[in-house]
Structures are given as C-alpha cells and as structure tokens.
Amino acid sequence: MTHTIFIDGEAGTTGLEIRERLEARPDLELILLGDRRRDVDARREALNGADAVILCLPDDAAREAVAMIENRTVKVIDASTAYRVAPGWAYGFPEMDAGQRDLIARSSFVSNPGCYPTGFIGLMRPLVKTGLVPTTYPVTVNAVSGYSGGGKAMIAEFEAPGAATAYRAYGLSLKHKHVPEMTKHTGLSRDVLFAPAVGNYRQGMLVEVPLHLAALPETPSVERIHGALVEAYEGRQFVEVADLEETEALSGLEPEGLNGTNRLRLHVFGDRNGEQARLVALLDNLGKGASGAAVQNLNIMLGLDEATGLI
Ligand SMILES: NC(=O)C1=CN([C@@H]2O[C@H](COP(=O)(O)OP(=O)(O)OC[C@H]3O[C@@H](n4cnc5c(N)ncnc54)[C@H](OP(=O)(O)O)[C@@H]3O)[C@@H](O)[C@H]2O)C=CC1
Ligand SMILES: CC(=O)N[C@@H](CCC(=O)OP(=O)(O)O)C(=O)O
Incomplete structure (x- = not known):
C-alpha cells in the first residue's frame, strides 16, 4: 500500500532533509508543489488530500496550515514550536517513555520535538x-x-x-x-x-x-x-x-x-x-533533532517499522 505525503515547507532546511529521506521509498508517494509551494489554494488541497502531512514552517505559518486542514483522516506532524506543549498533540519523542510510541501511533496530531x-x-x-x-x-x-x-x-x-x-x-x-x-x-x-x-x-x-x-x-x-x-x-x-x-x-x-x-x-x-x-x-x-525524528514519527503513525529509511 502506498501512502501519500505532503511536506509543507518542502524547500526549507528541514523540509529538504525530510524529502531526501522519503524520496527513495517505494512505499510512499510525495506530493510536491515546487514553484506553487506558497500558493494557498494548492497548499490547502495538498493538506487535505494527503494521508499524512509534515509541516516544516515557521510557527505562525504552521498554525495557519493546521487551521486549513478540514479532512480529519489526515495525520499531521508539525516540526515547529507551535504545538509542543499544546493539549491534543502527542509529543513526538517515542523513546521518552514506555508508552510514548503507542501514543504517537494512535495520534493524528504529533509535534516533533525541538x-x-x-x-x-x-x-x-x-x-x-x-x-x-x-x-x-x-x-x-x-x-x-x-x-x-x-x-x-x-x-x-x-x-x-x-x-x-x-x-x-x-x-x-x-x-x-x-x-x-x-x-x-x-x-x-x-x-x-x-x-x-x-x-x-x-x-x-x-x-x-x-x-x-x-x-x-x-x-x-x-x-x-x-x-x-x-x-x-x-x-x-x-x-x-x-x-x-x-x-x-x-x-x-x-x-x-x-x-x-x-x-x-x-x-x-x-x-x-x-x-x-x-x-x-x-x-x-537535522537528524534526530528534526528531519530524522519526523520520519521516525511518520513511520510510527503509518503503522510501519519505525526505522524504515533511517540510519
Ligand atoms: N533547522 C533546524 O535544525 C530545525 C528546525 N526546526 C523547525 O522546523 C521549522 C522549519 O525550519 P527550517 O527548515 O530550519 O526553516 P527554513 O527557513 O530553512 O525553511 C522554512 C520553510 O518554510 C517556508 N515558509 C515560510 N513561511 C511560509 C508561509 N507563510 N507559507 C508557506 N511556506 C512558508 C519557506 O518557504 P520558501 O522555500 O518559499 O522560502 C521554507 O521552505 C521551524 O519551525 C523550525 O523551528 C526544528 C528542529 C530543528
Ligand atoms: C542555532 C539556532 O538558531 N537554533 C534554533 C533552534 C532550531 C530548532 O530546534 O528549531 P525549533 O525551534 O523548531 O525546535 C534556535 O535556537 O531558535
């Protein structure tokens, strides 16, 4: 089964590193906007059309992106600081406690740690x-x-x-x-x-x-x-x-x-x-501190082996 993934902020430092880690994977299909990456309508469509989205944006832009997501089946990983202590979001550090990996697996909203x-x-x-x-x-x-x-x-x-x-x-x-x-x-x-x-x-x-x-x-x-x-x-x-x-x-x-x-x-x-x-x-x-961690959380949320595509 192929999962579709949208990286909002695909040309940024974190976004590019995530893209590198995901591009070679046959189990994933990336939605890339290229020159249309700042087009709000194109982003809204991608944010609601993917199986999972990874937000690699400044905090305010991340909050705007989350507000654009109406499709409740979309799994969201936010790499910014916006939701790291927010209720309703799981903290994406799977090793921090015995139950954290399962919490991430059950969550639709995961905040990647700083x-x-x-x-x-x-x-x-x-x-x-x-x-x-x-x-x-x-x-x-x-x-x-x-x-x-x-x-x-x-x-x-x-x-x-x-x-x-x-x-x-x-x-x-x-x-x-x-x-x-x-x-x-x-x-x-x-x-x-x-x-x-x-x-x-x-x-x-x-x-x-x-x-x-x-x-x-x-x-x-x-x-x-x-x-x-x-x-x-x-x-x-x-x-x-x-x-x-x-x-x-x-x-x-x-x-x-x-x-x-x-x-x-x-x-x-x-x-x-x-x-x-x-x-x-x-x-x-940019590894366990951002892009690697985001991919690990994505794997967990999609029900895959958490180490897929990671070293
Ligand atoms: N760098 C790091 O080591 C780490 C970063 N983070 C977090 O990840 C997030 C991204 O950081 P980083 O990759 O370093 O930042 P960059 O500045 O390298 O990239 C930010 C990206 O966001 C896009 N962007 C900015 N504003 C908007 C907007 N209003 N609408 C749409 N897209 C927008 C930019 O688009 P464009 O390409 O068009 O300029 C760019 O692609 C931040 O929240 C940061 O705090 C977390 C952990 C570590
Ligand atoms: C050197 C430098 O400036 N580093 C950034 C932190 C990078 C990071 O962790 O990003 P998040 O804030 O999204 O977690 C800072 O101190 O703001």
Missing part, C-alpha cells in the same frame, strides 16, 4: 522520573548548534562571503522558545536555565547539563546516573548511552559525530571524587 530539547529531555527525564534529580532542582543547560539550526536565514548569514563569526552565544534574554517544552517534558517544576550558542559549522550539536552530585538529595554516583539512563533506553535503536569506560577515555567531544543519522548518544562524564558530573548529548540537529 533539537535542543531532544538532547536535554533525553538526558534529564529519566533522572527526574527516578527521583535522582528533584523536580524543583535548578537545572542549567549549555548547548552549541551548527548554523543550519537557524534555517535558511542563518545558513545564508554564516555562508556569506566575509562572514567571519566563529561562535555566538544567544538566547541572552533567557526566554528561548524551547524552555517550555524542556521544562514540561522532563517533569521539572522550575524553568530550566538555557544557555545556547551557535558555531561556525553547518550541522550537529552538543547539549550539556552540568551537575553537582553532592547537591542532589542522595549524592548519586556517576555509575548510578549512568545506570538510570541505560535502563531508560534499553533496546532502543536510536538512543544510546555510551559506556563509562568509553566516555572516560575521551579527551574531547565534537558536535558533528552523528551527522546524517537519526541517533542520539548520551555521555556521563564524572570527576574522580564523584562530586561532579557533566551529562552531554550528541545529535544531528
């Missing part, structure tokens, strides 16, 4: 759930992304001749749009303090949570933190927890290590005295 939140929630949700980190704990997140994270506009800025910025801290007003989903989907009751940065390379990211272990109620060991993550993701194809020995042997970690994949790798670095830890997630902002 790239930074995928790394952060991957690291912190199991620790909050097991009580190792209290819900009231003041959590800080430091992160760096490649410039494709900012879409076409940021790619043009960084790739313009003479653009020499090496690194830029941003989100300095402490109101980044990812904070609500990071807080909600880890189960924290206090907003996380998010310190993002963008580097002069195209793609890939590191998301880090530093922890003073002695400030946590049970002063958990690095092994215990690591064990909670291993247990949470056992048997998951796309989320892996690096061995402690492998992590200890590393003298550095680079953000481009999983580019082109749908994988998320979690590391737990600890000091010799067991007083401090650095939890670090590595992912491709």
Whole structure:
C-alpha cells in the first residue's frame, strides 16, 4: 500500500532533509508543489488530500496550515514550536517513555520535538522520573548548534562571503522558545536555565547539563546516573548511552559525530571524587533533532517499522 505525503515547507532546511529521506521509498508517494509551494489554494488541497502531512514552517505559518486542514483522516506532524506543549498533540519523542510510541501511533496530531530539547529531555527525564534529580532542582543547560539550526536565514548569514563569526552565544534574554517544552517534558517544576550558542559549522550539536552530585538529595554516583539512563533506553535503536569506560577515555567531544543519522548518544562524564558530573548529548540537529525524528514519527503513525529509511 502506498501512502501519500505532503511536506509543507518542502524547500526549507528541514523540509529538504525530510524529502531526501522519503524520496527513495517505494512505499510512499510525495506530493510536491515546487514553484506553487506558497500558493494557498494548492497548499490547502495538498493538506487535505494527503494521508499524512509534515509541516516544516515557521510557527505562525504552521498554525495557519493546521487551521486549513478540514479532512480529519489526515495525520499531521508539525516540526515547529507551535504545538509542543499544546493539549491534543502527542509529543513526538517515542523513546521518552514506555508508552510514548503507542501514543504517537494512535495520534493524528504529533509535534516533533525541538533539537535542543531532544538532547536535554533525553538526558534529564529519566533522572527526574527516578527521583535522582528533584523536580524543583535548578537545572542549567549549555548547548552549541551548527548554523543550519537557524534555517535558511542563518545558513545564508554564516555562508556569506566575509562572514567571519566563529561562535555566538544567544538566547541572552533567557526566554528561548524551547524552555517550555524542556521544562514540561522532563517533569521539572522550575524553568530550566538555557544557555545556547551557535558555531561556525553547518550541522550537529552538543547539549550539556552540568551537575553537582553532592547537591542532589542522595549524592548519586556517576555509575548510578549512568545506570538510570541505560535502563531508560534499553533496546532502543536510536538512543544510546555510551559506556563509562568509553566516555572516560575521551579527551574531547565534537558536535558533528552523528551527522546524517537519526541517533542520539548520551555521555556521563564524572570527576574522580564523584562530586561532579557533566551529562552531554550528541545529535544531528537535522537528524534526530528534526528531519530524522519526523520520519521516525511518520513511520510510527503509518503503522510501519519505525526505522524504515533511517540510519
Ligand atoms: N533547522 C533546524 O535544525 C530545525 C528546525 N526546526 C523547525 O522546523 C521549522 C522549519 O525550519 P527550517 O527548515 O530550519 O526553516 P527554513 O527557513 O530553512 O525553511 C522554512 C520553510 O518554510 C517556508 N515558509 C515560510 N513561511 C511560509 C508561509 N507563510 N507559507 C508557506 N511556506 C512558508 C519557506 O518557504 P520558501 O522555500 O518559499 O522560502 C521554507 O521552505 C521551524 O519551525 C523550525 O523551528 C526544528 C528542529 C530543528
Ligand atoms: C542555532 C539556532 O538558531 N537554533 C534554533 C533552534 C532550531 C530548532 O530546534 O528549531 P525549533 O525551534 O523548531 O525546535 C534556535 O535556537 O531558535
């Protein structure tokens, strides 16, 4: 059986990567609008005529697209921030809980997680759930992304001749749009303090949570933190927890290590005295952070093997 798929935003950074992942698949037929992609009537017809639609648009345009969908049989995946904490939408992170994959499979409206939140929630949700980190704990997140994270506009800025910025801290007003989903989907009751940065390379990211272990109620060991993550993701194809020995042997970690994949790798670095830890997630902002995750959710919603077409 062939499923018809419409990517609204097919020529954008996320849309193009999804298209690349879907184009070669014989089980799917893509509805492509080409030069008519901004034509509202053409979009309305495609949004209501496909089996599934993937919205790769800015937030406001995503809300407009959702309002255009009258056909209740259409399955919708939104890659924007518009619906990530909205009622009636399933959060598209299948590995985050035992029942999340089934929830996504039953849902017609799935919100794809943000790239930074995928790394952060991957690291912190199991620790909050097991009580190792209290819900009231003041959590800080430091992160760096490649410039494709900012879409076409940021790619043009960084790739313009003479653009020499090496690194830029941003989100300095402490109101980044990812904070609500990071807080909600880890189960924290206090907003996380998010310190993002963008580097002069195209793609890939590191998301880090530093922890003073002695400030946590049970002063958990690095092994215990690591064990909670291993247990949470056992048997998951796309989320892996690096061995402690492998992590200890590393003298550095680079953000481009999983580019082109749908994988998320979690590391737990600890000091010799067991007083401090650095939890670090590595992912491709356009892989498990966006386009890969959207394809994984699409597979689940269509009742297919979730790994179809993904590495
Ligand atoms: N880049 C990333 O790493 C990630 C992005 N996302 C999210 O995915 C969404 C898309 O981001 P990204 O691909 O980076 O952005 P881009 O700027 O690269 O692409 C946006 C796309 O949206 C289209 N578009 C913009 N406004 C409208 C409109 N009013 N009507 C119809 N189409 C419109 C553009 O069309 P045109 O081609 O004609 O310009 C373009 O194709 C955003 O919500 C972003 O936050 C999520 C996770 C990671
Ligand atoms: C480098 C950069 O600018 N990154 C983007 C996040 C990209 C992303 O995750 O998009 P969503 O917001 O849809 O999740 C930002 O911080 O706004």
